[in-house]
Amino acid sequence: MLIHKYLRAYTIGLVSALEYRANFAIGMLSAAFPILIQVYMWNAIYGSSETMFNRSYCQMIAYTVLAAITSRLIRAGFEYEINDDIKNGGLSKFVIRPVGYLPYRMSCFLGQKTGHLVAGLLLLTASIGIISIIFHTAVVSLTGVVLFLPAIALAFILNFMIFFCVGMWAFWLSEIGFLFEAVRIVIIVLSGGIFPLDIFGPTIQRILSFLPFYYTVNFPVDVLCGVIDTSAIPFAFAVQAAWIVLLTGFSALLWKCGSGKYLAAGG
Amino acid sequence: MKQILTAIKKHLILWGILMKNSLMSQLEYRVNFYTGMAMELGYLLAKTVYIIVIYKAGIPINGLSPDEVLVFFGTYMIVTASYAGIYASNFWGMSDQVRNGDLDLLLVKPVSTQFILTLKRSDLSCVIIDVGTGIAAVAIGLSRLKLSVGILSILGYIGYVLAGSVVGYALFLLPQLLTFWFVKTEAVSALVDSFWDFNNMPMGIYNRAIQSVGVFLIPIFVVTNFPALFILRRMEPLYAVWGILCPVLLLTLASLAFRFSLKRYASASS
Amino acid sequence: MAIIEVSGLTKTFEYYKKQEGLSASLRGLIHREKLLKEAVKGIDFTIERGEMVGFLGPNGAGKTTTLKMLSGILFPTGGKASVMGYVPWERKKAFKMRFAIVMGQKSQLWWDLPASESLALNRHIYELDEAAYRRSVDELTELLDVKDLLGVQVRRLSLGERMKMELIASLLHKPEVMFLDEPTIGLDLISQQRIRDFLRYYNTQTQTTVILTSHYTSDIQDLCKRTIVIGDGQLVYDGPLMQINSLFGDRKLLKISLSEPIDCEQLNRFGTVRSCDSLQAVLEVDRGSVRETASEVLEKLPVVDFNIEDIPIEEGITHLYQRGLDHAHT
Numbered sequence: 001m002l003i004h005k006y007l008r009a010y011t012i013g014l015v016s017a018l019e020y021r022a023n024f025a026i027g028m029l030s031a032a033f034p035i036l037i038q039v040y041m042w043n044a045i046y047g048s049s050e051t052m053f054n055r056s057y058c059q060m061i062a063y064t065v066l067a068a069i070t071s072r073l074i075r076a077g078f079e080y081e082i083n084d085d086i087k088n089g090g091l092s093k094f095v096i097r098p099v100g101y102l103p104y105r106m107s108c109f110l111g112q113k114t115g116h117l118v119a120g121l122l123l124l125t126a127s128i129g130i131i132s133i134i135f136h137t138a139v140v141s142l143t144g145v146v147l148f149l150p151a152i153a154l155a156f157i158l159n160f161m162i163f164f165c166v167g168m169w170a171f172w173l174s175e176i177g178f179l180f181e182a183v184r185i186v187i188i189v190l191s192g193g194i195f196p197l198d199i200f201g202p203t204i205q206r207i208l209s210f211l212p213f214y215y216t217v218n219f220p221v222d223v224l225c226g227v228i229d230t231s232a233i234p235f236a237f238a239v240q241a242a243w244i245v246l247l248t249g250f251s252a253l254l255w256k257c258g259s260g261k262y263l264a265a266g267g
Numbered sequence: 268m269k270q271i272l273t274a275i276k277k278h279l280i281l282w283g284i285l286m287k288n289s290l291m292s293q294l295e296y297r298v299n300f301y302t303g304m305a306m307e308l309g310y311l312l313a314k315t316v317y318i319i320v321i322y323k324a325g326i327p328i329n330g331l332s333p334d335e336v337l338v339f340f341g342t343y344m345i346v347t348a349s350y351a352g353i354y355a356s357n358f359w360g361m362s363d364q365v366r367n368g369d370l371d372l373l374l375v376k377p378v379s380t381q382f383i384l385t386l387k388r389s390d391l392s393c394v395i396i397d398v399g400t401g402i403a404a405v406a407i408g409l410s411r412l413k414l415s416v417g418i419l420s421i422l423g424y425i426g427y428v429l430a431g432s433v434v435g436y437a438l439f440l441l442p443q444l445l446t447f448w449f450v451k452t453e454a455v456s457a458l459v460d461s462f463w464d465f466n467n468m469p470m471g472i473y474n475r476a477i478q479s480v481g482v483f484l485i486p487i488f489v490v491t492n493f494p495a496l497f498i499l500r501r502m503e504p505l506y507a508v509w510g511i512l513c514p515v516l517l518l519t520l521a522s523l524a525f526r527f528s529l530k531r532y533a534s535a536s537s
Numbered sequence: 538m539a540i541i542e543v544s545g546l547t548k549t550f551e552y553y554k555k556q557e558g559l560s561a562s563l564r565g566l567i568h569r570e571k572l573l574k575e576a577v578k579g580i581d582f583t584i585e586r587g588e589m590v591g592f593l594g595p596n597g598a599g600k601t602t603t604l605k606m607l608s609g610i611l612f613p614t615g616g617k618a619s620v621m622g623y624v625p626w627e628r629k630k631a632f633k634m635r636f637a638i639v640m641g642q643k644s645q646l647w648w649d650l651p652a653s654e655s656l657a658l659n660r661h662i663y664e665l666d667e668a669a670y671r672r673s674v675d676e677l678t679e680l681l682d683v684k685d686l687l688g689v690q691v692r693r694l695s696l697g698e699r700m701k702m703e704l705i706a707s708l709l710h711k712p713e714v715m716f717l718d719e720p721t722i723g724l725d726l727i728s729q730q731r732i733r734d735f736l737r738y739y740n741t742q743t744q745t746t747v748i749l750t751s752h753y754t755s756d757i758q759d760l761c762k763r764t765i766v767i768g769d770g771q772l773v774y775d776g777p778l779m780q781i782n783s784l785f786g787d788r789k790l791l792k793i794s795l796s797e798p799i800d801c802e803q804l805n806r807f808g809t810v811r812s813c814d815s816l817q818a819v820l821e822v823d824r825g826s827v828r829e830t831a832s833e834v835l836e837k838l839p840v841v842d843f844n845i846e847d848i849p850i851e852e853g854i855t856h857l858y859q860r861g862l863d864h865a866h867t
Binding site for chain 2 (some may be wrong): 026027029030031032033034037040041043044045047049052053173174175176177178179181182183184185186188189194195199200201
């Protein structure tokens, strides 16, 4: 029963998540100030016009809040654990044992994130409710909610794959320093975690839509708020899935080269 | 008076040595140095998107043109250098120093304990990036505005930048003093850290009540909004005076609070 | 006038009872049970200029807390102390310029830089002029034999070398009073000996007053004519270390090895039998009757080897602590 192994990894993750609860709560809490700043900024900008960057004022405020929560909801963090495994020999047991490193990490991650997902989804629901009351209009539709669930699930896996690949860099870099942190910040910007990618203008936005990042935050939030044409959604789902497959393949390649190097170096 | 001047001179010399030592320590770990710069660039990108929004929107914000907002942003970056490069990392490290007793060895030195505890380490790689981009942004903004700035405006601007840095130092030191009461203050640090970004945008975007609180009660806007207001010639006389008084008052307050906290340390710890 | 005077010095601190489990932690947010610990319970002593005094006592006895009060790091809860005429916890700059404290487990050196950089920083902290500073560094590095190591990053130095650098950093400003808290902790025997030799030499040369804590009795036995023993926050002994055992009757140990097994019962008449495993035995006897007993033993028993030794000093100290504790409980 292969699945049992991963179930165990999952429970390990769950236990350690209890220790990280405080960090998660702090992360969410520290979203409060940036949200406040951005809301005031949008207040000032929308003072003179109705729609901007493809969104009404109300939709932009909703985006600001929901994207801030979503990006923290899917946030990885295990890239440091991968680095640790590679540097401190924790990987040896995976090279020997028939437990795939990717499924192991995934199970751990799911375990760590279960609580966050529940809390995050509750927070999203509450925010939607509050925004809807303030603006006297429903910011999400039922279709939006229904389509959001697969979108966020895929976004979650996609973000996992992105950071799994990033973590693999540790095979080739003797020290990580603040690199992961630098990468993380850039990815937050490129995924629309701060502002929707529409702000970059159509050309850059088009380029960014070929990269996986858009599909981790901007896309699911837009689906939820009904900003995207329903007709474009199936294609976007397909892109999400394609990126997941592509990155899985890429990670396998990285793993193959990396673990070969790892073994050659004597673990 | 002479004694005070000698003491100030001594501490300035020490500060120079501490900066040199910090830089040398940092250069020992080249990867950390370069990736630290990369991280600072990442943060810079995250801040720049705000400016992109303003320019793409292309409309004045509460009376400020995008170019003027750029001057605010550049000033914010310049003062952020003092935060990210000089005192913030010392503040985050304070709880460790209190916990593991490193503070003990600082207490017996014939120098100001507050000075050595809060300014020991600095990170000049951040300073270079932040000051560099900040000055560039201010210069671009000013030249597009075709605003002529004389030597006096520049000196006044530098004065308000320094005053703002002092206010930032004192304002962000105060919550960190909680570390003398509670061992773990990571939550405070994370929350306070995001508070810094209130200066990211001109304070004009906030309503009157928030502006008053942010200027007089919790003077976050004095930190980087004031120098920008000054050089754009939009500073009210009341603000001009407050911009000079505030650092003096707040630094005194922080210093008193620090002494009070240290007393607590000396009485309560073992 | 004595250089250090301490009377009735007391330190009590509060701490909170830590309970297991999450629910206890949550309850702790609202109410925590406050407990008081008396770390130092009114101790008195005076130390003259140039003395080198050892502080002995088990972990948690209050040695370090006392040193911290004498250096002004901690405020006492009660009592008085004066060091060179200053009240330490007023933390006057003039006072700080004239003393030093070295703690074996803490470092004032910059980990990633050569020790010379930390020394140069101390030069400015203690406002030394270039010439005096050079002279001190030369002298001290010579004495401690670390001249070549000044340019090596501290993190690459051995523990012993690091401690030598700590000592140099603390002595640059020629302190008149020096507190050493476990300066030899974790060092190998040779390094310990080197540090001891240096301290002895330095103390005689400069007449620096030194208080030294250690839980290696040999450090103190070697260096200090006078020892203050602290047990459970109280001063339980003040005098020469070698005389501690005389407090408990002047006894000696007679160690014998035998060529053939004997009945341990036979030994009882010579003195108190401490151990006996039929071929080896240790007897405790009065100092006055050592000679007679020894010759009697040699005569009556098949002895192949024998030794007369002092009772280890640690035993006397253990007795002292025990007495201190008994005092506290009655």
